[in-house]
Amino acid sequence: MNILILGGGGREHTFTWKTAQSNKVKRLFVAPGNAGTAGTKLASGEAVTNVDIAVTDFDGIKALVLKENIDMVVVGPEDPLVKGIHDYFLNDPELQNVAVIGPQKLAAQLEGSKEFAKEFMNRHGIPTAAYQSFTREQLEDGFAFLEQLEPPYVLKADGLAAGKGVLILNDLEEAKAELKNMLVEAKFGDASAKVVIEEFLSGIELSCFVVTDGKHYLTLPMAKDYKRIGEGDTGLNTGGMGAVSPVPFAGESFVNKIEERIVKPTISGLQKDELPYRGFIFIGLIKVGEDPYVIEYNVRMGDPETEVVLPRVKTDLADIFEAVQTGTLDKINLEVDERAAATIMAVSGGYPEAYEKGKEITETATIEDSLVFHAGTALKDGKTVTSGGRVIAVTSYGKDFKAALQKSYQNMEKLHFDKMYYRKDIGFDL
Template sequence: MTILLLGSGGREHALAWKLTQSPFCEKLLVAPGNAGTAQIATNVNTSVTDFQAIKTIVLQEQVAMVVVGPEDPLVQGIYDFFQNDDQLKNISVIGPSKLGAQLEGSKEFAKKFLIRHGIPTAAYDSFTKETVEEGCAFLETLSPPYVLKADGLAAGKGVVILSELQAAQTELRQMLLESKFGQASAKVVIEEFLEGIELSCFVLTDGKNYKILPTAKDYKRIGVGDTGLNTGGMGAISPVPFADSVLMDKIEQRIVIPTVKGLQEENIPYRGFIFIGLINVKGEPMVIEYNVRMGDPETEVVIPRLKNDLVELFSAVAQQKLNTVNLEIDSRSAATVMLVSGGYPEDYQKGKVISGIDSVEDSIVFHAGTKAENGQILSNGGRVLAVTSFGDDFQQAVKKSYQNINKLYFDTMYYRPDIGFDLLG
């Protein structure tokens, strides 16, 4: 079959890498893709939110399946667009409905869903510019640190954690009154802070059945020791060493099952990934957030550990037959380290020549923000490359990635040298 994959990051390169290994994938189109996807698939220069252009490609190329990588087209309703079009409704879309995508598109929607279904999460309240002073008063009732979340999509940067009450109140006013995160912060959710260690649980569901994919942990801060600004993610490891069978059973019984059941009870069409951001509070898992797609850079460690044919897996999702599939997972650990442009996540330069990719051995280089030009590969984003390796444990996998990073170069290249640091000992 011909498959169309939407997106242009490291997540999409990892998905493309896996999809093209399937004998059922005769042709893979990636829109818009990057220099990495161009080497294994056909890039199509189309925006992921231009649904009419996507329709044209799907009909021209006789696409049988659309795999949605990023959140924007999901939140804007690409699943519904296909369902409501007579020419498209029989084409499989891997991704939730517009209503299902509100689990990521609105922090308030997600919190209400969690509480309705008795799923453990932090106490919260939400505020708008009309109630900003009530929000400031609410902050006074909490113990520091203070967690402020823009309600809408803010490219992974809409969460602020502050230790001073006055700073939190100032931040709230900036978010609501000065539109610090644009329309995303027209409403702000304030949560109690949960102390613990984070992990990500990935679920693939057809709306009735589900499979729990390998766990992963990503590293969001730009600086060593988890310091500095939040990024889209600087690296990840899978599996998470502390996610033992006891914790995973709690996650499944208290969080995964009620989530999938809740979607069914509320008649929310959902055929795709659920990324559950969790925090382990003294052995008790609690939900920080939902995402409605795979994480990036977690995809770069989760997908390589899947032994299953990804096209078969997605076909089972589309047909609501996921219960007939046995998930096969590579027992080895995987680690990925992200190479980013100097200055990221603030101002950075693009167009830097990347060298050394061909000399990498025993690791996979996934392109995140790259483009091909005049026979060269250039940086084209804040996060540029993800170097993924396998090992008997995560330390071995991380070490292998760092060894191969020494062979790579582009001007201003930066990476975290301590991925996995908090899991030692």
């Protein structure tokens, strides 16, 4: 079959790398893709094709799908899902037979609105932090609610804010000032027209990934990622600086609790609420004592967790996608590599604030024994250059996460671009 992957980051390069291994795939397109997806070869030897189309240019995507006889669209990022790309396909007679991997617009609100997700969890008895949400007109009520809470205070923009809409503050006055900034001054634009304030849960975080056809589901390997720019988990939040899988502190009984208390109620909740869902669910969790709580849902795979999760999946990804489309996921036997995987992300100097692009990247060809996934890269005059904040991920296997990390760090030292930075302490807290 002919497949189109939407997106241009590390997650999409990993999808491309994994999907390209399937004998079922005749042609593979990535829009817009990056320098890494451009260099990927299919099992047949044919090269992957990058197409310069934005992920939210639905009409451009339609034209490509019709022109290239594409059978399936795999949606990487959240934006097109929240904007309703799946519905766009279903409502167009020329496109309605094309499979779309990703939920419809209504279900995508699980990520598109923090309040929607919280209400869903409450309705279905899924453990999460206590919360209330406020609009600009309810600013004083928001102040009063903050006064009832113990610090630290958690403020979340209700809408999509590219992973930057969450503030955790220790000072009550600062929390009130930031709430006003978000609601009145539109600190995160439309995303913070409504703000969810929730109690702070103290524990260690991890990521659970599920793929569902709407009725059945498979739980993929779990991962732990590192969001802060600075070592020791300090500094500003980023899209993610590294990840490991499996999660050393998630033993069998804890994983069973996740399955029974969170995954099963989530899948049955989607059915009860008639939220049409075919695709990936990311469940951001926190382990409080020995109990799992949900921090958030995302309606797609996480990044850089995809770079450690998919390398551990042995099952043909095209088979999984086909089963999602046909509602036969219960027939798939998920095989997982027993080895650990660890990824390190190299980022542009200055990221997650202002950074320069167009820096030449050297030495990727000398890396052996590790997988190199491009995130923010482009091809320019035959050279690979930086085009984003997060630039390249190096993923390695090992008998445990420490051995995998050691190999990733050894190979990361071979990479170079001007002002390159990476955290040297991924896994420090495990």
